[in-house]
Amino acid sequence: MSNRLRPLAPAELDTEQRALYAEITGGPRAAGPRLFALTDEEGCLRGPFNAMLLSPGAGRALQDLGAAIRYRTGLGPRLREIAILVVAQAWDSAFERHAHERVGAAVGLTEDELLALREGRDPGLSDPVERAAWAFTRALTDSAGVLDEPGYEAARGALGERTLFELSTLVGYYSTLALQLRLFEVPD
Template sequence: MNPRLRPLVPAELDAEQRALYEEITGGPRAEGPRHFPLTDEQGSLRGPFNAMLLSPGLGRALQELGAAIRYRTGLGARQREIAILVVAQVWESAFERHAHERVGAAAGLTDHELLALREGRDPGFSDPVERATWAFVRALIGRSGVFDERQYSAARDALGERTLFELSTLVGYYSTLALQLRLFEVPVHATPG
């Protein structure tokens, strides 16, 4: 698969695009351990970030939402990656799956759990918060479109309303990225190593 959007190299960016580029490459995503590179050999942004440069105002808001989900919620690392990998599986987003399986493994998800998430099977989480997170995200994003009162009550009781808000925001954000990755046919090989 060839990407539909060519990589935008730093030298060709206008001032607004350059400012967003620097926010992405110099912000919290660039700090600490990185499980896949944000840029390629020419300095172009990888994955969903390259497309964000097309409309810097919207791209900035979108990347800020992603940073807030990743760095400013009460979600634990395993919990967050479980939710992201459920979204990747439902939307069949190879890029999200590839990138976040690495992050999930670093957060402690086992090979068995990662495979079950990839295949849409029950990973058998013994931790009640992780199990409730998996069940909630599967139900919320499920293809049936039904999320009934029983499911809501079970999720609220297990996770609390704040966590439901944070997880539903995560589902919306990563679903948006999955659609954009599909639209621009962003290849998995954009995350080497």
């Protein structure tokens, strides 16, 4: 896959772009173990983050939403990565898969679970909350967000309304990133 969007070098960024670049590279994504690189060898942002620099106002809001989903929700790390990988599979998003399989492994997803998620199969999750989150996320991605009443009630009963809100926001956020990655043909 080509990269339709030229990587924006740190030296060529304007003031607003530099501020957003600093937020991305110095924020919570940069703390702790780095399981995938945020920048390339020249310091250019990788994945969806380079595109965010095109419109710093919208890019900042989008990256803030992503940080909130990853670091300020009640979603546990395994549950969050399961849902992200379901979205990656639904959109066939190579970068999301590349990045989040590494994160998923680090938070305890097994090779068999990762392979099943990559292939769109049932990962056989034994934890009932993780299983319900997987089923809910699959339902959202398989049906363009339409969930029948029995499916909604089952998800609400197993997960609660807060988790449904947080998971549906995660699905929307990572679907947005997948769309942008596809549009700009960003390689993994």
